[in-house]
Amino acid sequence: MKQILVISGKGGTGKTVLTGALAALAENKVMADCDVDAADLHLLLKPDIKERHEFRSGKTAKIDKKLCEKCGKCLAVCRFDAVSQDFDIDPISCEGCAFCSFVCPQGAIKMQENISGEWFISDTRFGPMVHAKLGIAQENSGKLVSLVRKQAKELAEKNNCSLVIIDGAPGIGCPVIASLSGIDCALVVTEPTISGLHDADRVIKVAKHFGVFTKLVINKYDLNLDMSKRIERYCDNNEVRLIGKIGFDKSIVEAMVEGKTIIEYQKGKASEQISNLWVRLQEELG
Ligand code: SF4
Ligand code: SF4
Numbered sequence: 001m002k003q004i005l006v007i008s009g010k011g012g013t014g015k016t017v018l019t020g021a022l023a024a025l026a027e028n029k030v031m032a033d034c035d036v037d038a039a040d041l042h043l044l045l046k047p048d049i050k051e052r053h054e055f056r057s058g059k060t061a062k063i064d065k066k067l068c069e070k071c072g073k074c075l076a077v078c079r080f081d082a083v084s085q086d087f088d089i090d091p092i093s094c095e096g097c098a099f100c101s102f103v104c105p106q107g108a109i110k111m112q113e114n115i116s117g118e119w120f121i122s123d124t125r126f127g128p129m130v131h132a133k134l135g136i137a138q139e140n141s142g143k144l145v146s147l148v149r150k151q152a153k154e155l156a157e158k159n160n161c162s163l164v165i166i167d168g169a170p171g172i173g174c175p176v177i178a179s180l181s182g183i184d185c186a187l188v189v190t191e192p193t194i195s196g197l198h199d200a201d202r203v204i205k206v207a208k209h210f211g212v213f214t215k216l217v218i219n220k221y222d223l224n225l226d227m228s229k230r231i232e233r234y235c236d237n238n239e240v241r242l243i244g245k246i247g248f249d250k251s252i253v254e255a256m257v258e259g260k261t262i263i264e265y266q267k268g269k270a271s272e273q274i275s276n277l278w279v280r281l282q283e284e285l286g
Pocket of ligand 2: 060061077078079080081082083089093094095096097098099100101
């Protein structure tokens, strides 16, 4: 089984458009949305949720008012000002360090696991999908990404699928690093701008650091042909395979408005360019 990850150095490069198109083109696969902080693949694939699970991560202190004798020790030691004058704990401010629970002479403070989000197994018109939603102001998105990836891999093995296609998070942070382990190929999507090249270079370096083979896709390449040439030279000089160039195509926006992938929409040049990219990618993955 192969695992393909679609990433970008920054948001808004067309990563999810490409992932959705690959979902439409590939057969016998499981989809995974690992952009858990701002998941949007579901908008294109419209999953029908079959399983819903809680994601638990981190702990928050809770005071048992029946045991508390209002000695004020917890208030004094909390560096995050999470304990109020009435000895209530603000769950947003609490960092879960547990110091208060150690100093409380009454044993009145317990550390409770947080429910930080949810993860789902769904059916889509292109097959099964594992996705998640991190709660507002919750941390540990890397842990949730690892969970989504594990579930997607297990689902693929159970269903005898030959492929997992993963929509990764933008940037180079913890969720991206969690997305990269064990990947067969990372497809980096960029745009022909200086910042696009800079951000792509950063994420390619991160992928290389973790021993992941990267291929580059230039989206909207024809909006700045000089910059696209510069990105091509970058690829030559850095042993990065440029696997495809997608032209600016208003059909992509029209398809999104209709809630379709560009492959289903079947209009414009981008559909054919992505289909050709997919053929090349399959050949190279073997
Ligand atoms: S340390 Fe314990 S007993 Fe003292 S105020 Fe805090 S919760 Fe109450
Ligand atoms: S667990 Fe740490 S951060 Fe939370 S209330 Fe206790 S001392 Fe403050």
